[in-house]
Amino acid sequence: MASAADEVLVLGVFPRFNASETTTRYAPIAEHLSASLKRKVLLQTSRDFVSFWRGVEESRYDIVQYNQYQYLRSAKSYRVIGHNKEFGKSTIAGVIFVRKDSGIKSLADLRGRTVLFGGGEDAMIAYIAPVYMMMQAGLKKDDFKSQFTVTPINSVIGVYHKQADAAGTGEGVTAQPAIRELINIDELTPLAVSEQLLLFPWSVKRTMPARLREGIQASLVDLEKTEAGREVLKAALLTGIGKADDKDYEPHRRMVRAVHGNATVE
Numbered sequence: 001m002a003s004a005a006d007e008v009l010v011l012g013v014f015p016r017f018n019a020s021e022t023t024t025r026y027a028p029i030a031e032h033l034s035a036s037l038k039r040k041v042l043l044q045t046s047r048d049f050v051s052f053w054r055g056v057e058e059s060r061y062d063i064v065q066y067n068q069y070q071y072l073r074s075a076k077s078y079r080v081i082g083h084n085k086e087f088g089k090s091t092i093a094g095v096i097f098v099r100k101d102s103g104i105k106s107l108a109d110l111r112g113r114t115v116l117f118g119g120g121e122d123a124m125i126a127y128i129a130p131v132y133m134m135m136q137a138g139l140k141k142d143d144f145k146s147q148f149t150v151t152p153i154n155s156v157i158g159v160y161h162k163q164a165d166a167a168g169t170g171e172g173v174t175a176q177p178a179i180r181e182l183i184n185i186d187e188l189t190p191l192a193v194s195e196q197l198l199l200f201p202w203s204v205k206r207t208m209p210a211r212l213r214e215g216i217q218a219s220l221v222d223l224e225k226t227e228a229g230r231e232v233l234k235a236a237l238l239t240g241i242g243k244a245d246d247k248d249y250e251p252h253r254r255m256v257r258a259v260h261g262n263a264t265v266e
Contacts, residue, residue: 079206
């Protein structure tokens with residue numbers, strides 16, 4: 001690592017937040033890596049999802065944190081080394097919510113209904129996992145009408161207000177204070193819950209030397225072991241970063257292939 005200390009490593013982060021907030025949340029991780037590796041790590045923000053994904057496709061990032069589907073699409077060029085821990089958990093499940101008074105008792109009852117998903121078709125937890133569950137129940141994509149909201153919270157709120165029949169989202173959404181202030185969640189019920197899926201991955205270029213890759217992995221994983229490291233994680237709304245390998249994302253790969261086809265993932 002020391003022989004290439006003058007070379008800058010670029011850290012790319014999936015733009016779940018705007019550029020300013022992404023900088024606030026992830027600059028401490030870049031600074032921590034810089035100090036640990038003894039070489040500059042530059043955080044590069046993206047103005048939108050399209051520009052971020054272009055950076056992944058062009059291998060502009062040496063280190064990247066993104067969603068599970070994006071990792072699977074880029075696995076030929078990137079090697080996964082870690083995964084997020086959020087709210088003390090390493091995994092999350094996709095959930096389909098309905099109103100208790102909807103009369104919907106099974107996934108098969110969603111035939112001909114409108115399902116509101118909390119994100120686009122590349123959302124692993126809020127779209128791919130829920131659609132996979134419906135397909136496993138015998139439904140095809142054209143058996144229900146798909147609509148989309150910007151956030152998982154909005155999909156649940158939409159179903160509460162009867163703007164759709166079901167919401168595709170992630171577990172834990174109904175526990176968030178922001179949603180409890182807006183709706184009575186007791187009027188909703190989970191219709192189906194997916195298997196637990198490992199959270200957002202951290203990856204590095206496959207061309208990266210093993211020693212540097214292992215140094216980055218150790219630096220990220222060790223963050224939760226010190227008070228200073230936990231403050232760095234807190235800024236990014238994380239409780240830790242665990243080790244990960246490609247095989248850990250095989251359940252995600254199975255779902256993506258069923259929903260989007262074999263050609264969409266590596």
